[in-house]
Amino acid sequence: MAEGERWRASFTVPGAVAGYYQVLVNAYTHGPDGGPWLFDESHYSVWMYVSGTDGQLTRLFEDSIFPEGMRPAPGPLMADSAPYFAADTTGSTPWHEDSVYIEVVYYISQSQGLQPAVGTEVFAKYSNFGRSTWATVGESGIVAFRCPQEGRVMWIGGKVPQTFYVQGEKKVMPRVALNDSFCGQRIYAHVSKYLYLSWRNLDTSAEAITWHFWHSRPRIDWKVDFSKKSETYYSRNSDEITLGWRLTGRSRFLWVAAHEYGHALHHKALGGGWNAPNRDPHNNDKASSYKCALKEGFANYAGTIGSVTEDDPDGYYGKCYEHLGTPDAPSWPPWCRNITHYRKAEIEAWVAALFMDLIDDTEEDGDYTEYDAFYVARVFKTCQVKRSRRILPDKWHDRKNVSDIVWCLENRINPVVHRQVFRGIDSPIGVREKADEPDDWNHHHIRWTWLKNLKFGGAGL
Ligand SMILES: [Zn+2]
Numbered sequence: 001m002a003e004g005e006r007w008r009a010s011f012t013v014p015g016a017v018a019g020y021y022q023v024l025v026n027a028y029t030h031g032p033d034g035g036p037w038l039f040d041e042s043h044y045s046v047w048m049y050v051s052g053t054d055g056q057l058t059r060l061f062e063d064s065i066f067p068e069g070m071r072p073a074p075g076p077l078m079a080d081s082a083p084y085f086a087a088d089t090t091g092s093t094p095w096h097e098d099s100v101y102i103e104v105v106y107y108i109s110q111s112q113g114l115q116p117a118v119g120t121e122v123f124a125k126y127s128n129f130g131r132s133t134w135a136t137v138g139e140s141g142i143v144a145f146r147c148p149q150e151g152r153v154m155w156i157g158g159k160v161p162q163t164f165y166v167q168g169e170k171k172v173m174p175r176v177a178l179n180d181s182f183c184g185q186r187i188y189a190h191v192s193k194y195l196y197l198s199w200r201n202l203d204t205s206a207e208a209i210t211w212h213f214w215h216s217r218p219r220i221d222w223k224v225d226f227s228k229k230s231e232t233y234y235s236r237n238s239d240e241i242t243l244g245w246r247l248t249g250r251s252r253f254l255w256v257a258a259h260e261y262g263h264a265l266h267h268k269a270l271g272g273g274w275n276a277p278n279r280d281p282h283n284n285d286k287a288s289s290y291k292c293a294l295k296e297g298f299a300n301y302a303g304t305i306g307s308v309t310e311d312d313p314d315g316y317y318g319k320c321y322e323h324l325g326t327p328d329a330p331s332w333p334p335w336c337r338n339i340t341h342y343r344k345a346e347i348e349a350w351v352a353a354l355f356m357d358l359i360d361d362t363e364e365d366g367d368y369t370e371y372d373a374f375y376v377a378r379v380f381k382t383c384q385v386k387r388s389r390r391i392l393p394d395k396w397h398d399r400k401n402v403s404d405i406v407w408c409l410e411n412r413i414n415p416v417v418h419r420q421v422f423r424g425i426d427s428p429i430g431v432r433e434k435a436d437e438p439d440d441w442n443h444h445h446i447r448w449t450w451l452k453n454l455k456f457g458g459a460g461l
Contacts, residue, residue, distance in 0.1 A: 004203055007156065007453075008197070009259075011429060012449065015078075017050075017076050018050050018051050018052055018076065018077045019049075019050060019074075019075050019077045019146075020047060020048070020049050020050075020061075020065075020066070020074055020075070020077070021039075021046075021047070021048045021050070021074065021075070022045055022046075022047055022113075023045065023046050023047070023048050024064045025047065028138065028278065030088070031294070034129075045107075045188065046058065046059055047059070047060065047061055047062065048064050049062075050098060051067075051077075052138075054409060060186060060188075060287035061074070061186065065150060068459045069289035071237075074158065080395060080422055081341035083414075086255075086394075087323075089407070094388045096144075096184060097183055097184040097429050098146065098147055098183070098184075099145060099146060099147055099183070099184070100124075100145050100146075100147055100148075100154070100178060100182045100185065100187070101121060101142050101143075101144050101183075101185065101186035101187070102114065102142065102143050102144075102145065102146070102156060102186075102188075103116070103141050103142045103186055103187070103188050103189065103192060104117045104120050104122055104137045104141055104142075104143065104158060104173070104189050105141055105188055105189070105190060105191070106115060106190060106191050106193040106196050106197070107159070107190065108248070108249040109249060110195075112278070114140075114141075114188070115141075115322050116137060116138075116139060116140065116141025117137055117141065117158075117172070117191040117196050118134070118137055118138060118139060118141070118158070118200075119134050119136065119137060119161065119203075120137045120158045120160060120172060120173065120191055120196065121134055121135070121158060121159055121160070122134070122137060122143050122157070122158040122173070122189070123135075123155075123156065123158065124145040124146070124154050124155070124156050125148075125154065125155045125156075126146075126152065126154050126155075126236060126388075127149060127152075128380055133145060133146075133418060136309060142186065144368060146177060146251035147183040147184075148178065148180050148434045149180065149393070150180050150181070151179075151422070152178070152180070153176075153177040153178060153179045154177070154178050154384050155175055155176070155177055156173075156174035156175070156176055156178060156189065157171065157173055157176070157255065158171070158172055158173030158176065158189065158191060158196065159171050159172060159173070160172050160196060160199040160200075161260070162219070163203050163218065163219075164207075164219070165202070165203055165207055165210065165219060166199060166202045166206060166219060166220055166222065167220065167221045167222060168218055170195055170199065172191040172192050172195045172196045172199075173191045173192075174191070174438065175374065176189070193248055193249065194224045194226070194245045194248050195224060196250070197248050197253065198222060198224050198248070198257065199222070199243065200239065201253055201254045201257035201258075202220065202222055202243075202260075203255045204254065204257075204259060204306070204461050205254060205257050205258030205261050205303075205306030205307060206258075206261045206265075206306070208209075208264070208305055208306045208308060209258060209261055209262060209265060209302050209305055209306045212272070212305045212373045212380060213265065213302075213377040214373070214374040214377070215265065215269040215270060215374070215377055215381070216265075216269060216385055217264060217265050217267075217268035217269040218239075220240070220241055220261065220264050220266060220385065221238075221239065221240045221241070222237070222241040222242070222243065223240065223241075223242055223243075224242070224243055224244075225242050225243065225244050225245060226245050226246050227384050229244070230244030230245050230247070231244050232247060232260065233260070234242045234260045234261075234263035234264050234267070236267050236273050238263070239254045239267070239268065241257075241260045241261065241264060243256070243257060244294040248326060251316070252316060254306070254307040254309070254316065255303045255304070255306070255307040255315070255316035255317060256303065257306070258302055258303040258304075258305065258306025258307050259303035259306075260298045260299070261302065261306060262298060262299035262300075262301070262302025262303060262306070263265065263295075263299045263302075264301070265302065266302075266384045267297060267406045268294070268379055269381075270380055270381040271380070271381040271382065271383075271398060271399075272398070273289075273295060274291060274295065274398075276288070276289060276291040276292035276294075276295050276296075276398045276400075277289045277292065277396060279354065281415065282348065284295055284300065284317075284335065284348055284352075285335035285336075285339045285340075285347065285348045285349050286338075286347065287343040287346040287347050288346055288347070288348065289346055290346055290400075290402045290403060290422065291347075291400045291401055292346045292347045292348065292399040293345065293347060293350070293351045293402050294351055294399075294400065294404075294405060295400060295420065297348040297349070297350070297351020297352045297355065298351070298352075298355060298380065299320075299352070300348055300349065300351075301321075301351075301352040301355035302315065302325055302353035302357055303315070304316060304317050304318045304319065304321060304352065305357065305373075305401075317336075317349075317352070318356075320332075320333070320349075321349065321352050321353040321358065322334035322360070322362060322451050323336070324336060324339060324349060325338075325340075325341060325350075327340045332387075335349075339455075341456050341457065342456060342458060343406060344453065344454050344455065345402045345421055345422055345454040345455075346402070350453050351453070351454070352454045353361075354449065354450055354454060355376065356452035357369065357449050357452065357453060358371055358376050358409070358446075358449055358450075359371060359372075359373045360377055365450035365459075366447060366448050366451070366458060366459040367448075367449050367452060368442075368445040368449065369442075369445050369446060369449045370440075371437060371438055371440075371441070375435050375436070375437070375438050376409075376424075378433070378435030378436075379405065379409055379433045379435045380399070380405060380416060381434065382433045382435060383397055383398075383399035383404055383405055383431065383432075384431070384432050384433070384436035385397055385399060385407070385428035385430065385431050386398040386428060386429050386430035386431075387426065387428055387429070388426060388429065396432070398429075401422070401425060401456065402422070403418060403421070403422040403425060403428070404428065404431070404455070406446075406450045407428060407431045408431045409434070409446045409450070410431075410435045410443045410446050411433075411437075411443065411446060412431075412443060413427060413428055413429070413431060415427040417451075418449075420455070421451070421454055421455045422455075
C-alpha cells in the first residue's frame with residue numbers, strides 16, 4: 001500500500017435473531033520489518049438493530065428505535081412484559097436532559113469487549129478561564145457532567161491519578177469538545193489501553209507486593225515503550241519501569257508489571273540491586289548465573305505475589321512454581337513440567353520456587369517452612385558474606401549469589417554441602433544478617449527447603 005492510500009474492507013456480521021446488538025471493530029496495522037514503522041490502532045463500536053425485515057446502525061444506544069411494546073434493552077427483542085433474564089446496564093437507565101454521560105472505556109479484545117477504565121479521572125471545562133470539574137470513573141464506567149449551555153461547548157479529557165505507589169498525572173484520554181446536542185446522551189470516551197493498563201497493573205501489583213513483604217519504597221515512575229522493540233525493564237539509574245506496549249492485553253501483563261515492581265522494591269527498599277552476568281536475555285527456565293538467578297528469581301516470586309487476583313488466587317505462575325519440574329505441574333507453560341534439574345541454583349524459576357516454599361503454607365515433601373515474608377525479605381535485604389581467606393582481612397560484602405542467601409537464612413555455613421550444590425563459586429567463610437528469626441525458625445527445615453529447590457535430585461544428601 002502506498003503513502004496516502006486508503007484501505008477499506010467490509011465484513012458481513014452473521015445473522016442474528018431480531019434485536020439490538022453492539023458491534024465492536026478493532027483494527028491495527030504495522031509496517032514491514034526494519035521500518036518505516038507505523039503504529040496505528042483504532043477501534044469503533046456501533047449498535048446494530050435487526051428487525052424481521054430490516055436493520056439500522058446507530059453510534060449510540062438509541063431506545064427510540066424500539067417498536068411499541070418492546071423492551072429497550074440490548075440483545076434479542078423482548079416484549080415489554082417479559083421477565084428480565086439479563087442484567088441491563090444500557091437500556092433501562094434514564095438519561096437526564098441536563099447532563100452529558102461519558103462512559104470511559106478501553107478495548108482489548110472481542111471477548112472482553114469494552115471495559116470500564118476504573119480510576120481514570122475525567123474533567124469537564126466549560127470556558128477557557130473557568131475551573132475544571134473532575135470526576136473519577138467507578139465500576140459502572142460512567143461519569144456525568146452538567147450539559148453545556150445552548151450554543152456553547154464543553155471540553156472533556158482524562159488522566160490517570162497519582163497513587164501512593166505509582167506516578168500518575170499521565171493523559172490517557174484525548175481532549176474533545178462536546179456541544180449541547182450531547183445533552184441527555186451517553187457517549188463513549190476511549191482511553192489508551194497501553195497507558196491505562198500499565199498504570200493500573202503497576203498500582204495493583206505494587207500494593208500487593210508492598211503488603212506481602214511489609215517493605216515500601218517511594219512512588220514508582222513508569223513509561224510505555226511504543227517502539228518496535230517494545231521492551232520491558234526496570235532501570236536502576238532512572239528508578240523507572242518501562243513496559244512494552246505489546247504486552248498490553250496479554251494474560252501475563254499483570255505478572256510482568258509485578259515482576260518489574262519487584263526489582264524496583266528490591267533496589268530501593270531491600271538493600272539495592274546489582275549487575276548480573278548472563279542477564280540479557282534471561283529466561284525463567286534456563287541456567288544463567290548465581291547472581292542473575294537470585295535477582296530474577298526474587299522478581300519472579302514478587303511477580304507471582306503481585307498477580308494474585310480473585311480469578312487467579314495463586315498468582316500467574318503460582319501453580320507452576322509450586323509444582324515446578326514434577327509430572328503434576330500444570331501443563332502450561334510446558335517448561336514448567338519439563339524444566340531441567342541440572343544447575344537448579346542458576347535457574348531463576350527454581351529460585352522463585354525457593355522463595356515461595358520458604359513463605360507459603362503448603363505442606364509437601366521437603367517443605368516444612370512457612371515463614372513470614374517480612375522475615376525472608378529482611379534476610380534478603382541485610383545478608384552479608386565474607387568471601388575468602390585469601391585476601392586478609394576480607395571485608396563484608398552484600399549478598400549477590402543464590403548461595404549467599406541460603407547460608408544467611410541458615411546462619412551457618414557447610415562448605416561440603418556448598419561444594420556439592422554451588423559449583424564454580426567458593427563457599428563464604430562468614431555470614432551475617434539483621435533479621436529477627438521467627439519462633440518456628442529451624443535451620444534443618446531451611447536446609448531441606450533450599451536443597452529441595454536448588455540441589456540436583458532434591459533434598460537428600
Ligand atoms: Zn527481571
